[in-house]
Amino acid sequence: MNQLFLFVRPPRPVWPFNGPSTAFWPPLAFASLAAMLRRHSPDWRVEILDAPILKMGWRSLERELRARRPAVIAMGEEAVSCAESLRLARLARSLGAKVVAGGCFFGHVAPQVLPTGLVDVVVHGEGENTVVELAHALRENPPVALETVAGISFWRAGEVVRTKPRPLLKNLDDLPMPAWDLLPMARYGAGSRNHPGLAAIESSRGCFEACDFCVLWRQMGHFVSEQTQPQVRFKSAARLLEEIKIQTRAFGRRYLGWVDPCFNAHPRRPAELAEALLRANLVVGQSAWVRADGIVRDARSGALATMVRSGLNEVYVGVERPDNDGLQAVHKSTTIPVLREAFAILARDFPEVFTLGTFIYGLPGDTPATVRASVRLAHELPMDQTFFIPLTPLPGTPFWRDEFWDDTGENFRDFNFLPSATRSGARRDLEWALLCASLFHWTPARIRNYAGGLRRGGARKRRVTMRLTARSAWFAAHGLLRGLLTGQRAGMVFPRWYES
Numbered sequence: 487m488n489q490l491f492l493f494v495r496p497p498r499p500v501w502p503f504n505g506p507s508t509a510f511w512p513p514l515a516f517a518s519l520a521a522m523l524r525r526h527s528p529d530w531r532v533e534i535l536d537a538p539i540l541k542m543g544w545r546s547l548e549r550e551l552r553a554r555r556p557a558v559i560a561m562g563e564e565a566v567s568c569a570e571s572l573r574l575a576r577l578a579r580s581l582g583a584k585v586v587a588g589g590c591f592f593g594h595v596a597p598q599v600l601p602t603g604l605v606d607v608v609v610h611g612e613g614e615n616t617v618v619e620l621a622h623a624l625r626e627n628p629p630v631a632l633e634t635v636a637g638i639s640f641w642r643a644g645e646v647v648r649t650k651p652r653p654l655l656k657n658l659d660d661l662p663m664p665a666w667d668l669l670p671m672a673r674y675g676a677g678s679r680n681h682p683g684l685a686a687i688e689s690s691r692g693c694f695e696a697c698d699f700c701v702l703w704r705q706m707g708h709f710v711s712e713q714t715q716p717q718v719r720f721k722s723a724a725r726l727l728e729e730i731k732i733q734t735r736a737f738g739r740r741y742l743g744w745v746d747p748c749f750n751a752h753p754r755r756p757a758e759l760a761e762a763l764l765r766a767n768l769v770v771g772q773s774a775w776v777r778a779d780g781i782v783r784d785a786r787s788g789a790l791a792t793m794v795r796s797g798l799n800e801v802y803v804g805v806e807r808p809d810n811d812g813l814q815a816v817h818k819s820t821t822i823p824v825l826r827e828a829f830a831i832l833a834r835d836f837p838e839v840f841t842l843g844t845f846i847y848g849l850p851g852d853t854p855a856t857v858r859a860s861v862r863l864a865h866e867l868p869m870d871q872t873f874f875i876p877l878t879p880l881p882g883t884p885f886w887r888d889e890f891w892d893d894t895g896e897n898f899r900d901f902n903f904l905p906s907a908t909r910s911g912a913r914r915d916l917e918w919a920l921l922c923a924s925l926f927h928w929t930p931a932r933i934r935n936y937a938g939g940l941r942r943g944g945a946r947k948r949r950v951t952m953r954l955t956a957r958s959a960w961f962a963a964h965g966l967l968r969g970l971l972t973g974q975r976a977g978m979v980f981p982r983w984y985e986s
């Protein structure tokens with residue numbers, strides 16, 4: 487029998503604002519990489535083991551891995567789960583498997599993670615073509631064969647070797663359909679009222695902007711003259727329609743979570759798809775991260791109305807900063823007037839669409855006054871929910887420092903996008919200002935916002951808003967306040983099955 491190339495998502499804690507039924511989405515990266523391997527590497531058996539969605543804790547995972555005996559274990563994803571990934575790598579080592587790590591975190595810490603001896607190869611950036619060549623090379627004579635694989639780093643004779651950059655895929659339509667059949671699809675969004683039958687789907691990769699704090703444009707960027715440049719690529723509407731037909735009809739998916747860094751980057755593509763969905767009688771709920779200027783543009787052209795008719799009912803907008811200077815400073819080209827216009831359009835013309843705005847705080851030079859200004863703007867913009875995200879020094883961004891690395895991965899628990907008094911360099915003064923403004927700053931605009939949001943928009947939107955408000959209140963009361971008073975970590979929630 488062929489040897490097993492196994493993608494594994496290990497047990498991990500849950501982000502406190504996610505409900506148990508939607509805390510884990512189908513791991514699209516693994517499904518896409520596995521599909522590519524199946525197409526081009528028939529001499530490997532390919533499987534995906536998504537432990538969290540199976541409520542599989544560490545003891546069961548170890549049993550499962552011993553039974554499956556993979557030759558390669560591949561892993562990836564967020565910095566916050568670094569400790570879990572390294573624990574998985576140790577387990578893999580004890581079973582004699584090779585370890586491959588990729589994604590937006592490991593791709594930026596190769597010089598730190600490879601010397602631990604827990605990982606054999608790090609894959610940088612887009613993974614599909616690389617993983618096919620890598621799978622082949624792992625059968626040959628590593629490290630000689632590894633040198634020929636573009637887009638990786640590996641450890642050889644006491645040093646990290648980084649191969650030449652991997653060019654981006656030219657046409658995303660050339661990707662095989664993700665290997666949904668390797669995942670327990672019926673479990674994603676099972677029991678969820680607001681996101682039932684949740685699917686993860688991508689219409690594009692990358693972003694056309696280069697915001698300082700963000701890894702997404704870097705992960706799918708174009709490498710020229712020793713630098714990563716932002717680049718965005720799109721799938722065609724026909725290809726997306728095909729994906730949605732399969733996801734809804736063969737896999738019973740009923741809610742699409744667009745994972746694109748910026749779903750409305752293309753002026754026509756989302757509307758073309760929406761029209762195709764409506765023609766095919768396929769109205770399906772959708773959430774997406776969008777840009778404010780795209781909202782304004784698409785409202786004018788009528789594209790937004792078509793998208794909403796085809797099911798778009800949740801949009802998330804990165805507002806980020808309270809003023810134009812702040813936006814320019816982080817190299818984001820949206821302006822406050824455009825943000826005001828976008829939220830006004832959404833509230834007035836699309837009240838059924840749930841809107842969430844995110845702000846970032848903790849940038850160099852931020853003071854409690856900056857935080858209070860963000861809270862004030864959040865109340866003025868007619869949005870249904872706001873998240874305040876601390877600047878997180880993600881590897882790959884200019885805020886990362888090599889000395890933040892630790893071999894246990896425990897330091898990365900604070901890379902959770904949550905206010906936390908224990909984060910290295912945490913700004914308690916900013917977090918106190920945030921907590922006080924959120925609890926006590928009840929302006930007429932804020933009250934109008936809440937009342938209007940709950941009155942308009944229908945039952946679904948009311949449910950989503952109430953649920954998030956309850957979770958935010960719980961987090962502010964238990965997590966943030968306790969963290970500020972006692973210094974204890976306010977963070978991710980370990981599920982009961984974690985060690986089971």
Ligand code: B12
Nearest residue numbers: 510511514515560561562564565588589609612613745903
């Ligand atoms: C869906 C999603 C979620 C879902 C589901 C999470 C889950 N674990 O199931 C929800 C909303 C719950 C969520 C929560 C969180 N998320 Co999230 N999430 C995403 C999102 C939008 C999509 C991921 C995806 O499917 N991408 C599409 C695939 C195709 O792209 P890709 O992952 O980059 O994969 C390609 C390459 O990177 C590479 N690759 C990736 N992995 C691997 C592995 C191997 C072995 C190889 C060879 C290659 C490879 O090949 C792939 C194909 O080319 C990303 C943003 C994004 N657009 O990527 C953020 C993102 C991953 N999340 C992020 C964060 C911080 C979080 C939270 C901590 C906080 C939050 N809510 O935002 C929590 C943590 C939750 C948890 N416990 O796991 C950050 C991670 C940053 C970092 N470096 O750590 C991201 C990048 C968003 C951001 N703004 O920066 N998230």
